[in-house]
Amino acid sequence: MQTKRSTYQNRWLPFFLLAPQLAITLVFFIWPASQAVKSSFERTDAFGFKTTFVGLDNYARILADPSYLNALGRTAIFSISVTVLSMSLALLLAVCVNRVLKSAKFYTTLLVWPYAVAPVVAGVLWWFLFNPTIGLLPHLLDWFGISWNHRVSGTQAMILITIAAAWKQISYNFLFFLAGLQSVPQSLMEAAAIDGAGPFKRFWTIVLPLLSPTTFFLLIININYVMFDTFGVIDATTAGGPGQATMTLVYKVYTDGVAGLNIGSSSAQSVMLMGIVIILTFIQFRYVERRVNY
Amino acid sequence: MVENRPFLNILTHLVLIAGVLVVAFPVYVAFIASTHEPSAFVRGVLPLLPGDNMFESYGQMLSSGWKVGGTPPVWLMLGNSLIMALTIAIGKIAISILSAFAIVYFRFPFRMLAFWIIFITLMLPVEVRIIPTYAVVANLGMLNSYAGLTLPLIASATATFLFRQFFMTVPEELMEASRVDGAGPMKFFKDILLPVSITNIAALFVIMFIYGWVQYLWPLLVTTDEDFYTIVLGIKRLMASSDRVPAWNLIMATVTLAMLPPVLVVLFMQRLFVKGLTETEK
């Protein structure tokens, strides 16, 4: 890894400069993470008196546990739905904003602010709109003969959290797509126009392929977002229910560990989550290395 | 490029207006709800036009809170959120800029090790280390304290990377010229590097402020004392009681107040926000 061509010759100063960050990292990241790894190999009895080493038993149990596999499946469905929904809407909006030159800034302003809304708040907002007793949307759906109650229907609960999570993520995807679109060279569009390609053809044959790095990048980021940052959305709307219909992996770590106090199982789940983050980070970095020239 | 397709232009604007409305709709409904009297919600359907109870709802939540809902006054929770967001934003920037400075401008033993230790935090978001981190904070006696709320969220590989990236683009000669001009490392840092980084710092500050403001899971775990509730957490507490007493006007007033500060930050510092967002994620 590079430094500057000439560097300061100072023995202790760099360590002082690094000390705050390293201290916090060690105390609040590395140490807890290693504790999680440690307790994922242990089991504590019901009264918390005795801790025994059980090897991979916790992992074996999780992987054999239908509710964990169920959560894994739910998380996958949830991730894909949110990613597809928010990315496609964001791309549509970005393409439109990129077309209107004069009012682009105006629309951008009106589209980006949900980024600043907390996931819990996003959950509350949509939960309110979909509230079976007083919400607006169930009344509307009633006209179409759809009876809405996400407290009963697992599918409807999943739709609710998907909409809330996607709503909040649109602004983020929108900004990156817009930046990607703006970096498509104008001369390329002009060349295609001279070659007789209309706006739609240009979009499919030139813009979309050129956007693929952005799209891939957003794909990873969105999956990461859905897996980890939607805890608030779920906790505010469905709390994993009804049944286990909206139980994601992160929410399960929380309920098993904090509410259920099953430390061994929760730790093993945490370690598996870390594995997923590491894979995602790795993919992202490999790809970033290729995209950006250091 | 000369291209005149009126139909397409109209369609574009229609899509955008629809997009803006969809994005804004939930917030509009929440705001409207906050302006009505509690009785407005009994009838079943939500009103779509503002009521006349706005000042009462906001006034009550800001000044005294809502006892039944189990929350302190909103101003107190706003204050806690502000402290948390500011501490996290400033703290992250301060420790990351120092460590990035060390990594870029010094060569020293264990440099790579230090870099990897920082790098690893990327892979350990608080969501995956909930219980052991809680245990550490509890052991340090930091439950129900600002330190407990903020310190575990303050280390940031992202910010360190951003500053490292930026420092690498600062011309080498600037540091060399300052050395010839008699400035040591810390003087260079203070007189030259900080001023040159100011836009990056500001952009990062906007992103980190929002990051701190919207935190939920962590405050949920470490604060049981009302005095340390953040506004985001307060909303969840209010929600929990909504089944018993559906005072939607009060809940939605709180929701509106909770959204306002970070949304205003985004709107008024849009340029910095966009810069911060696109650069932190590269």
Added chain:
Amino acid sequence: MASITLEGLRKTYAGDVHAVKGIDLAIEDGEFVVLVGPSGCGKSTLLRMVAGLETITGGTLKIGDRVVNKLEPAERDIAMVFQNYALYPHMTVYNNLAYGLKNRGFKKPEIEERVRKAAKMLEIEEYLERKPRKLSGGQRQRVAMGRALVREPAAFLFDEPLSNLDAKLRVQMRVEIKQLQRRLKTTSLYVTHDQLEAMTLGDRLVVLSAGKIEQVGTPMEIYARPASMFVAGFIGSPAMNMVPLEYLQTRGTTDLLNDLPPGTDTVGIRPDDMRLSPPNTPHLIVESTLELFEAAGAESHLYVRLADSDQPTVIRVSGQPPVNEGETLRFFVTREALHPFNSATGLRTG
């Protein structure tokens, strides 16, 4: 003001990369010395070692009578002008000039006086309150010079200071730097890859190649008697033509080749020394085909290919001779024009 003495100065990077391989050089007080060579020859590294921006692996560096090997740049009493100027972007021109003085604990009135004086000398007084980004390239260059000037150091170090300017401004600034140095008589070490800049600026040139000194001397000494084929090719434009001795031995009055020093197998001829009309003294006669004619105003360049050989060669003549591309050209070379070299060692044979 001071002399600068380099004794066996070496720089080795990790992985056994030898950037500077033992340089001995004595720069006198007030002298203007130019380090010149192609990129990667170690000239910038050497300058940065003198400045204290690169550590010294071996040898001794003295500024005046002080050994400064281990001193910080600020303690060496030198000032440096960087290629990209390295102006502090957030400071006004005034503060850019004053920064080094402030760090050295100068009092305000003294700083003010020195900055005004330097600004006046460089004609940048009216820009003192501006930020560098509001200045043109030439103005920035002047500010960079000013920053060196205010310090009144023992020596100026210049690291390709003109390479970011356009051609016209470069010539103008070149003249100004030379005049300024004449006036101040401050010892100066100047790095450039541009041989014309080196020739016109330096009291003495140091031609470097692959981390070693090829030749030291006044510009004219080096031009007249390049010590190696490398220097011959590097100094002078268009570059000196190299012709195998064997080839010349069959052309014209070859007697004059007999007194070439032993070991000579290659002969260098400057493009200006190839005449199109026969001189009165004994000479060689070489036939060639004109491949390209380049008119450059006051002079012309003729790109020819020697007969019975595929050796490309350049001739420089003043004015515009009446020649056509494709025609056969005969040119004449006298003994004085021949620079004898040995191609195996690359050195001049005498």
